[in-house]
Amino acid sequence: MNQIPNSLEARDVAFQLHSYTDARKHEEMGPLVIEKGEGIYVEDNSGKRYIEAMAGLWSVAVGFGEKRLVEAAARQMEKLPYYHTFAHRTHGPSVELAEKLVNMAPVPMSKAYFTNSGSEANDTAIKLIWYRSNAMGKPDKKKIISRVRGYHGVTIASASLTGLVNNHRSFDLPIANILHTSSPHYRTMKKDGETEVDFAKRCATELEDLILAEGPDTIAAFFGEPVIGAGGVVLPPEGYWEQIQPILKKYDILFVADEVICGFGRTGNMFGTETYNLQPDIMTLSKQLSSSYLPISALLVNEKVYGPVADESNKIGTFGHGYTASGHPVAAAVALENLKIIEERDLVGHVRDISPTFLKRLNSLQEHPLVIEARGIGLIGAVELAHESVKDTPGVLGGKVNASYLEKGLISRALGDTMAFCPPLIMSETQVNDMFDIAEAGINEVAKGL
Ligand code: PMP
Numbered sequence: 001m002n003q004i005p006n007s008l009e010a011r012d013v014a015f016q017l018h019s020y021t022d023a024r025k026h027e028e029m030g031p032l033v034i035e036k037g038e039g040i041y042v043e044d045n046s047g048k049r050y051i052e053a054m055a056g057l058w059s060v061a062v063g064f065g066e067k068r069l070v071e072a073a074a075r076q077m078e079k080l081p082y083y084h085t086f087a088h089r090t091h092g093p094s095v096e097l098a099e100k101l102v103n104m105a106p107v108p109m110s111k112a113y114f115t116n117s118g119s120e121a122n123d124t125a126i127k128l129i130w131y132r133s134n135a136m137g138k139p140d141k142k143k144i145i146s147r148v149r150g151y152h153g154v155t156i157a158s159a160s161l162t163g164l165v166n167n168h169r170s171f172d173l174p175i176a177n178i179l180h181t182s183s184p185h186y187r188t189m190k191k192d193g194e195t196e197v198d199f200a201k202r203c204a205t206e207l208e209d210l211i212l213a214e215g216p217d218t219i220a221a222f223f224g225e226p227v228i229g230a231g232g233v234v235l236p237p238e239g240y241w242e243q244i245q246p247i248l249k250k251y252d253i254l255f256v257a258d259e260v261i262c263g264f265g266r267t268g269n270m271f272g273t274e275t276y277n278l279q280p281d282i283m284t285l286s287k288q289l290s291s292s293y294l295p296i297s298a299l300l301v302n303e304k305v306y307g308p309v310a311d312e313s314n315k316i317g318t319f320g321h322g323y324t325a326s327g328h329p330v331a332a333a334v335a336l337e338n339l340k341i342i343e344e345r346d347l348v349g350h351v352r353d354i355s356p357t358f359l360k361r362l363n364s365l366q367e368h369p370l371v372i373e374a375r376g377i378g379l380i381g382a383v384e385l386a387h388e389s390v391k392d393t394p395g396v397l398g399g400k401v402n403a404s405y406l407e408k409g410l411i412s413r414a415l416g417d418t419m420a421f422c423p424p425l426i427m428s429e430t431q432v433n434d435m436f437d438i439a440e441a442g443i444n445e446v447a448k449g450l
Helices: 008-015 023-029 055-059 067-079 092-104 118-135 156-161 196-214 240-250 303-316 329-344 347-367 396-408 429-449
Strands: 034-038 041-044 049-052 111-115 143-147 178-181 219-224 254-258 282-285 297-301 371-377 380-385 413-415 418-421
Touching: 049 429, 067 329, 092 111, 092 297, 092 329, 111 118, 118 156, 118 219, 118 254, 118 282, 118 297, 118 303, 143 196, 156 178, 178 196, 196 219, 196 240, 219 240, 240 254, 297 303, 329 347, 347 371, 347 380, 347 429, 380 396, 380 429, 396 413, 396 418, 396 429, 418 429
Parallel strands: 143 178, 143 219, 219 254, 254 282
Antiparallel strands: 034 041, 041 049, 111 297, 282 297, 371 380, 380 418, 413 418
16 A cells, blocks of 8 residues: 555545455555546556456446536536425436336336435335335235345345345344345256256246245245346356246246346346346346446336335325435436437447457356356356365455456456456457456466466
8 A cells, every 4th residue: 555644545544434345454455546537447546557347336338538428417417406306396307317218128117216326226126016015905925035146235125135145244134024046056056967957947946936935925026137247247047037937927926127237238238138038027227327427226117016106105195215316317417328328339239249259258268277167248257266275265366366457457356256347338349358368367377376
């Protein structure tokens, strides 16, 4: 760390508690200060440039330094910097964005509801689902199923949905009535000789067994990411969604597709829902919705969800939910301009064009002795690392490779020993190759030192 008293680094350690960071280690190491960004690159305060292979946190679709988003924010700030959507009030940007999202949805959706983060969107989805069950005279239909390794956020309810130990341990989570079914990761979960399709079938059977054991009338909804992101970039095994969805239909269980990472082009279609032919009742959206230039998230709900919710609000006299910044006009204006850019530049088509190179380079890492699995789709992927010498200390290898990447000017993310790649959608083919040249060199360097 830069030890100069009063440096940004020293003041960061003095005053800030960081997300997903070992606080004591941070006191020793200090932060990496990122100062600016342009395209797929960010620069630290020593002038060193990095390829941002995670698009920040899976989110900066249009790249850093996009002037049109700055201008859209400034225009809206001048006109109406803030207003809310409580008590029959509205404003242009929230209406336009709601209309845009409902029209973009790949399955029939009725209404959009705005929130400020992926966690809040999923939290709100749970509240809508509970409210709906009460409206329908089914007060016992409240349990929710998500998956081991799924990631849905960190608020009390959304962290409970998340199927990762560090989001529960020492937080006294999960809360009651949130159940987890098995992870769909084929390589680690398959039984001897089991094909991918057989494994997918077993996942579906396990889900059905859980539903039957709990009582189908007590299960309200199932949450799943089309492709699991933060839980290690886990692609659904062949036939997975085809087997899962009929079970949800059979027991009248709502399906929530968490599109927070997959939404807006990541998997090579506008939504993961299209890539995997899903029929969700609710979609939760964030991140690439505004390229994270400003915080905003949204839920899309179909008529099956909206109808009872609207009736209940009518019975009670209000829908007792809402955030001060729900549908914030500046964030909504930025999201609208961002979606315009995604469409005008056909970034979804671009993802399809460069994905073969991305996947070829990613999969070629599988040949490396340190890599046990490479997996990806569209412009999201991961390589999982393993070595005999560190097999009892998970995360060490990921940490070493991460450090080597940083030193070489590449920002990836170590999810345990899995290195994730989820770059801005604007990345060129040459830049894909640059990214994997460093990714390969970093793994080689660490392998030599083991
Ligand atoms: N859902 C998914 C699929 C996510 O990847 C994330 C964030 N990584 C969230 C929800 C939570 O979003 P946020 O961090 O904005 O609360």
